Amino acid sequence: MRVHIIGTGLLGASLGLALSANGHEVTLEDTSPTAQQLAADLGAGRVVNAKTGTEAADTTDPDAPDTAPAHPDIVVVATPPDVAARVIATALETYPDATVTDVASVKTRLLESVKTLVTRSQLDRYIGCHPMAGREKSGAIAAQADLFTARPWVICSDEDTPESRLGEVIAMATDTGASVLHLDPRIHDAAVAKVSHVPQIVSSLVASQLRHAPLEEIALAGQGLRDVTRIAASDPGLWTQILTGNAEEVRSVLIDLRTELDEVIAALELGPGSTGLLAKAIALGNEGHDRIPGKHGQPPTTYAVVTILVPDTPGTLARLFKDIGDLGVNVEDFRMDHASGRKLGMVDVSVVPAIQQELEIGLLSKGWQIPESAIEKEGTA
Template identity: 60%
Template structure:
């Protein structure tokens, strides 16, 4: 079967990563960008051929959100037989603007998409061919979408290793405001509190702060565009967060009833956290954690995981925290509860520094 020719407009992180993934799947890919340097870099990285083709089967618009609609309409005009899609992180505003620029019959060839993948780094140089692997890829279609065009876009998404999810544009924007856009705002605001903090205080940072602020390194310009494109939904989420913050700030006066308010807010957080999908998109599962202290030296992690494997225990998740000032770190290994004792005692017996093992041993003596 001959794979469709895909033309990608925009060779930033997503466009270049998509080109790399599709070339790995042997799709013919051409690339274009307003920046000659950017498109040459993407081509040099193997994401496709730098060219503006006369024909294309699928055109993917991977430009910044604030120019996505205009680029989509231009692509529909330039390639009148092609299916046009995009990777913008907002869908309703892009579709509404496109409708003001062209008619519905033309837009029948447009299918909005949003791969839920990214990095805190930007540009072609940060691209990876596995960026979309096992990540949700939202496809926004309706009953009027031609079945053959929809199938081609779904096949393209699946060729990258992504898992296709069909959503309505309005629901998509409401959902990403909660799972992506507002979290980015909160991470950046928290990281902003560190801007003028004395270095000795920042040095106390642990894994909790790193977890909360990891995405705060994201591109300010891109996120300004994203928030502007999904302003109403993000504003609604942040207003709810502000109400909870106001309640918490008021409770910190520690008047009668304050502790119940504080505990209730944390309990609500527990409930929300428990709804986040677990491994492979499955229902959330509770794991037990085994902490191991290791030297920060080459091969230490490899030896640890070799021993875990030889004990017949599957690692469900890991978290690494690095000590300040010394070459020592802790590895929290998440396992199913029934494997906790096996792993704890087995690693301790193999000479690993497992604090829980010492406590268990003392308890039995």
């Protein structure tokens, strides 16, 4: 297909890389000539001269002709959320034969805005999408061709959506390696408030508490803090747009969260029944955690964890995973923590419980160190 991408940030450039790798003809457009050229230089697509239809030379030149493709099959709007509606409406007008979609993370308010800007017949050519993928980094320089692989790609169509146009969008999403899901816009917005937008706020608020903490306190940070605050490095401007765009749903979840947080704060006064309230808060978190899907969207699975001590030297991790593979063991998941003040790390490898002991014995025979406390704990279980 001929796909024209408007907006060459992380998502737009990543989409261009993925589609180009699958043989689609991708053209690029951005209000920033430099960002547009960077995405093209990285292989996300090409920039064409609107007058000649040929590839543009240097689009960073402010005097260069405007660029646009001739007749795209699909136009993907990958601009910031606060301008997406206007860009979608312009694309529907500019490309009267194309299917127009977007990758914005909020759908209900965007759809309502688009409805006020276009005709009914134009609206039939618009299909809202949201690929559930991203990074804490932004811009084309952070783009990855496999960003969407195995990630959910939500499509918000309705009964009036022409099957042929829906088929085009599904085919495009599938060719990025994503898994297509169909959701009503309001259900989508309620879902992302819980699984994406509120986690971003919580991560940012936890990281905010570190601003004035003494460095000797922060030096004690382990993997738990890193896990919670990883997405706190996200772009403030983009997230302000996302949160305001889904304000009603996000506010609803935060009110519920505040109620439970107030209960924890009250329990920490250590009055009668406080330990029960604290235990309940942690237990309810266990229940929620256990509902998070496992690998490849499968039902949650409980794995055994084998901890291996590894020196911080080149090639160590490659050798560890080769040895695990040579033992015929499949790694379901892993994480790594770093010792403070020492060039030593601890790798937690998640495996099917039935092969935990086999893996430990095999790794010990190959010279790897497994903390004695872990083996003793298993032996007394």
